[in-house]
Amino acid sequence: MSTLGTRMLIDGALVQSGTHRTYDNINPATEETIGVAPDGDATDVERAIGAARRAFDTTDWSTNVALRRRCLTQLRDALFGAVEELRPLIVAETGSPVRLTYRIQLDEPIRYIDHYIRLLEGYEFESPLPVKEIHGRPTNRIVRREAAGVVAAITPWNYPFYLNICKVAGALAAGCTVVLKPAPDTPSAALALGEIAATHTDIPAGVLNVVTTSDNNVAQILATHPDVDAVTLTGSTATGRRVMAAAADTVKRVTLELGGKSAAVVLDDADLQGILPSLVTGLCAHAGQGCASLTRLLVPRARYDEAVGVVAEALPRVPWGDPTDPANLMGPVVNARQRDSILRYYESARRDGRVVVGGQPQTRFEKGYYVEPTLIADVDPKAPVAQEEIFGPAMVVLPFEDDEDALRIADSTMYGLSGAVFSADLDRAMALARRFRTGTVGVNGGSWFDVESPFGGYKQSGLGREWGVAGLEDFLEVKTIAYPAAG
Numbered sequence: 001m002s003t004l005g006t007r008m009l010i011d012g013a014l015v016q017s018g019t020h021r022t023y024d025n026i027n028p029a030t031e032e033t034i035g036v037a038p039d040g041d042a043t044d045v046e047r048a049i050g051a052a053r054r055a056f057d058t059t060d061w062s063t064n065v066a067l068r069r070r071c072l073t074q075l076r077d078a079l080f081g082a083v084e085e086l087r088p089l090i091v092a093e094t095g096s097p098v099r100l101t102y103r104i105q106l107d108e109p110i111r112y113i114d115h116y117i118r119l120l121e122g123y124e125f126e127s128p129l130p131v132k133e134i135h136g137r138p139t140n141r142i143v144r145r146e147a148a149g150v151v152a153a154i155t156p157w158n159y160p161f162y163l164n165i166c167k168v169a170g171a172l173a174a175g176c177t178v179v180l181k182p183a184p185d186t187p188s189a190a191l192a193l194g195e196i197a198a199t200h201t202d203i204p205a206g207v208l209n210v211v212t213t214s215d216n217n218v219a220q221i222l223a224t225h226p227d228v229d230a231v232t233l234t235g236s237t238a239t240g241r242r243v244m245a246a247a248a249d250t251v252k253r254v255t256l257e258l259g260g261k262s263a264a265v266v267l268d269d270a271d272l273q274g275i276l277p278s279l280v281t282g283l284c285a286h287a288g289q290g291c292a293s294l295t296r297l298l299v300p301r302a303r304y305d306e307a308v309g310v311v312a313e314a315l316p317r318v319p320w321g322d323p324t325d326p327a328n329l330m331g332p333v334v335n336a337r338q339r340d341s342i343l344r345y346y347e348s349a350r351r352d353g354r355v356v357v358g359g360q361p362q363t364r365f366e367k368g369y370y371v372e373p374t375l376i377a378d379v380d381p382k383a384p385v386a387q388e389e390i391f392g393p394a395m396v397v398l399p400f401e402d403d404e405d406a407l408r409i410a411d412s413t414m415y416g417l418s419g420a421v422f423s424a425d426l427d428r429a430m431a432l433a434r435r436f437r438t439g440t441v442g443v444n445g446g447s448w449f450d451v452e453s454p455f456g457g458y459k460q461s462g463l464g465r466e467w468g469v470a471g472l473e474d475f476l477e478v479k480t481i482a483y484p485a486a487g
Contacts, residue, residue, distance in 0.1 A: 004085055005192030008038045008212060011051035012205025014198055018043050023214040025187060028095035028332040029323050029368045037187035040213040045179070045221045048209035052150045052177040053227045055206030062147040062175035069120045071203045072173060076113040078200035079193075083107065086192060088324075090161055093186050095332040095369070096286050097323045105286075109165040112467075115451035116173035119472055131485045138485035145476040147175030148253055149229030152222035154243065155190070156235045157183035157334045158289040158391075164190050166466050167232050168208065174475035176230070179209045181219060185334050187212040223247045230254070230475065234291075236389070237414070237460045244463075255464035255474050257291070257456055259389040260417030263410040264294040265432065267403065267423040272303060272310050275422050278445070280314040280395065284330045284373050287320075288393035289338075291461075292418040292440065296386060298406050301399040308356060308377050308397050315357045315373045315395075321364065332369040333392060339369040342392035345385055346374055349394075353379030358394075381409050389415070403432060411437045416458030418442075439465075 007014040015038075016022075022036035038044075056062060079086070087101045096105050129141040153167040160182055171178050182190035194210030197203050211218070219239075223231050223246035230253035233243050237259040247254050264279055266272065276297070283293055299307040323331030333339050346359040358374030373393040379386050386396045400406040410419060420442040423429035433441040439457045440448040448455070454468035464474045 004082065005089065005188040005190075005195055006035065006037070007191065007195065008040060008044065008048075009191075009194030009198050009208060009210040010044065010048045011054075011209065012198065014195055017041065018047070023184070025093055026185075026335070027092045028334050029092075031367045031369075034092045035188065037191065037212045039215075040211040040218065041215070042218065042221055044211050044213075045181075045218050048179045048211050049150065049222070049225050049227050051206035051209055052179050055204055056147070056150055056177040059204050059207070061177065061204055061207050065120055065125070065175075067202070068173060068175060069117055071201045072113055072117050072120075072169065074201040075169075075197055075203070076110055076117070078196045079110045079113075081200075082192070082196055083110065086161070086189075089188050089192065091323050093188050094157065094160060094286075095323050095334060096159075097325075097328045097331050099326050099329070100286055104159055104162050106161055109162040112165060112451045113169050115467065116169050116472065119469065120173055123469075123472065134482070140483050140485045142481045144479040144481065145473065146479055148475050148477050149176060150227055151176045151178050151475060152225075152228045152231045153178055153180045154219050154222065154231065154233040154235065155180070155182050157185040158286065158291075160186035160189040161193070163234050164193050166471075167234075168193065170466065170471045171232070171475045172203070172208065174472055176475050177207045177209075179211060179222060179228070181211050181213070181222060184212070184214045184216065219243065220246050223252070224249060226250055228252060232464075232474070233257070240460075240462065253474075255466075256462040257464075257466060258417075258460065258462040259415055260291045260293070260457065260461050261296060261387065261389055261413040261415045262292055262294050262418040262420070262438070263296040263298050264420040265298045265400075265406045265410055265422070266300075266307070267406070267421070267425075267428065267432075268300040268303065269424040270422040271424075272299070272307055275445075276307060276310045277314040277317075279420075280311055280318065280373075281329065283395050284315075284318045284320065284393045287330045287333045287371065289333060289391055291389075294418070294420055295390065295395060296410075297395055297397045298400050298409055299397065301401060304397070304399040308375070311375050311395060311397060312356050315375055318373050318393075320370070320373065330373070330393060333371060334369065336369055338391065339371055342371045342390060342394070345388075345390045345392070345394065348383075349374075349376040349379065349385045349396075352383040352385065353377060381412055387413050403428075407432060407435055414460040417456075417461035418448075
């Protein structure tokens, strides 16, 4: 296994925990230890926050756009140089199929750094408003956008490298300094990012810090600390609530990308045979561990049995198993806790409705946290499996009466992250998409997933946006300066 990504980055130095404690990093496909990570404690977090505070307050990082562009370019190039060392590391600690590392799990996020490099080239951090008479005096006004300060970036385990890049690149581009805390299950992706930044870029000491820990309570320190100005979190809605509450005492800026229970609405004029197999494929990628996965399939009641039949035929064709096999689309889920949670939802589905395909503890492998791709039917839209985020390869099929009923069911959860609409009539599909209470909607297979497209949720799916210009501006404060106009 690679020796890359074994030490934390604090104040420009690659270090072990102050206590020298470590914890095991477990491969979810084999249940074997693939390495150890530093087990940081409160003292390590305090050191990282102090370094980030000092770097923000005493260096020109927040104002030197040319330096930030150069450092992001260096980081991108160095990550590409290490990509074949990073690839097996990410597969081993996440259980992600290796084929996904050529896209969202590794290669694409590195390319996405270009978005901020290009954005910084022409972004106006300071712009004038028209001269205006205010209280009887002609007045000049300038609107400035300035770095928010010290950012705590807290990331989950499903797409760790992508999410680390998403948050770190945006915050650094804005001129912030960062303390990155990854999920305990996937420390190596973050540690490797820190090591490459420390050894291959001109990022000043303290601007980027990476702290790993087996204790998720460390996130509370980041959310409450008075020297942290902003928190950006991707995680469950329950975790988001806790972090938001913890940040309230110091009124921090909070960006939250949380859970989802996204609906794919297939209208009565759509081609089920052409659409549904691709939805099944998307659902099962990385074992359904995606917050924007289309986990609810809404179909006309008159075509309900047909839709269940098409999905039931497609699910067993999904190739799953060993994540190092390029043929597989789906590997294990991240840990035993997540596997057991999914299996409890499968039991709930058997009580509340009908499990058409899958839904049993898998018997294919003796080791590994694998679950079966599963199709659930005949449940009420208010049942737990139709309302709660399972975070596994489970599709719930629900019937609707007409377009209004479809919209009502689609918007009936506490979430509002994503959705999709399919129809032979584009105008009809677009009209429905515009009414979804979600942050993103794909129409007839259109993909919103791109660095220029802001991503985030309505309702309890989060606050703020990532990527696009919004992904930079979520890390910026806005200041207005006024002074008398000449004459």
